[in-house]
Amino acid sequence: MKRPVFLIIILLLLTHFLSAQEIPAGKVVTTYITAKTLDNKAGENPKRRISVYLPSDYESSSRRYPVIYFLHGFFWSDSLLISNDKINRIFDRAIHLKKIKPVIVVMPDESTVFKGSFYANSNSSGNWSDFTSKELVDVIDRRYRTIANKASRGIAGHSMGGNGALRNAILHPETFSSVYALSPGVLDARYFALTEIDAYKKTAGIKEVKDLSKPENIGATILFAIARAYNGNSSKPPFFADLPFSFDGENIKVNAGVLEELKNNSVSELPFTHYENLRKLKAIKLDWGRNDEFRHIPVTCRNFSQTLELLKVKHEAEEYIGTHGSEVSRENGRIENSLLPFFNINLTFEE
Numbered sequence: 001m002k003r004p005v006f007l008i009i010i011l012l013l014l015t016h017f018l019s020a021q022e023i024p025a026g027k028v029v030t031t032y033i034t035a036k037t038l039d040n041k042a043g044e045n046p047k048r049r050i051s052v053y054l055p056s057d058y059e060s061s062s063r064r065y066p067v068i069y070f071l072h073g074f075f076w077s078d079s080l081l082i083s084n085d086k087i088n089r090i091f092d093r094a095i096h097l098k099k100i101k102p103v104i105v106v107m108p109d110e111s112t113v114f115k116g117s118f119y120a121n122s123n124s125s126g127n128w129s130d131f132t133s134k135e136l137v138d139v140i141d142r143r144y145r146t147i148a149n150k151a152s153r154g155i156a157g158h159s160m161g162g163n164g165a166l167r168n169a170i171l172h173p174e175t176f177s178s179v180y181a182l183s184p185g186v187l188d189a190r191y192f193a194l195t196e197i198d199a200y201k202k203t204a205g206i207k208e209v210k211d212l213s214k215p216e217n218i219g220a221t222i223l224f225a226i227a228r229a230y231n232g233n234s235s236k237p238p239f240f241a242d243l244p245f246s247f248d249g250e251n252i253k254v255n256a257g258v259l260e261e262l263k264n265n266s267v268s269e270l271p272f273t274h275y276e277n278l279r280k281l282k283a284i285k286l287d288w289g290r291n292d293e294f295r296h297i298p299v300t301c302r303n304f305s306q307t308l309e310l311l312k313v314k315h316e317a318e319e320y321i322g323t324h325g326s327e328v329s330r331e332n333g334r335i336e337n338s339l340l341p342f343f344n345i346n347l348t349f350e351e
Contacts, residue, residue: 028054030049030051064146067147071155073157122229162286200245271311320334
């Protein structure tokens with residue numbers, strides 16, 4: 001009796017292996033854009049690398065495809081989405097298993113000197129939102145066979161990228177129709193700053209940009225990145241940003257104006273300042289892990305969802321059992337089983 005069971009198991013494993021090998025592979029194309037919107041005096045390189053996923057039938061057909069813009073997280077990049085997360089294989093699987101029809105996915109590199117732009121227009125380091133939602137989209141529509149209208153265009157991202165996806169969808173409903181944010185980070189930048197007051201003490205000893213590369217200062221990098229994105233100051237080198245807190249020994253000094261600017265520039269404020277834009281979006285979803293290592297994320301995601309609910313903005317919000325990235329970029333993870341089917345339903349796949 002044991003032998004037939006053993007043979008059945010072997011046959012099942014062999015079938016699974018062969019089916020995995022038969023998944024058609026899409027192509028990842030690397031291109032570059034020297035962005036006019038990213039002209040700046042703060043030392044950021046306006047030449048940006050873009051990784052573009054083309055479905056397996058792209059080169060053998062003449063059809064046009066909808067586009068998902070996928071934004072990477074802090075300390076990450078488009079190339080790491082491919083080399084580390086193997087996100088292109090997730091797209092291949094999802095298309096092969098009919099979780100989404102063939103689609104183009106655009107992944108821009110928006111890492112910066114301080115490791116992340118937050119996809120926001122900055123007073124010092126460039127207009128990253130304008131780049132993401134205007135210049136980049138225009139270039140992609142010219143270079144590839146896209147369905148060049150908002151109904152066939154969605155935006156998504158993880159962590160900092162989830163923040164950027166929500167920001168750019170709300171600011172630019174003329175560009176995107178649907179948005180999915182995976183574990184969006186720093187939705188409320190003022191709240192985040194208040195939870196990280198102790199970390200601001202370390203910034204007093206950081207005098208040059210190169211100091212941020214020291215292992216003991218890595219945690220402070222995100223504080224300067226947020227400051228450059230939301231409190232950019234083009235006349236204040238070398239960091240070209242204002243910080244909300246400083247210290248005289250153990251005594252904290254609060255810069256009320258900077259804190260107010262943090263709040264006003266946060267994604268959490270956009271439902272109030274851009275309410276009509278929100279109403280123009282076809283579909284909105286965010287999710288987050290209950291056990292996220294970044295303690296501000298579950299709190300601010302719940303608050304953001306509740307704000308939308310109170311304002312009667314239709315959306316989906318889901319808390320699942322997981323950490324910041326445990327359920328995201330893996331086989332049968334959130335990207336494959338939640339994000340891509342969401343866009344399969346909400347994007348228009350025909351011209």
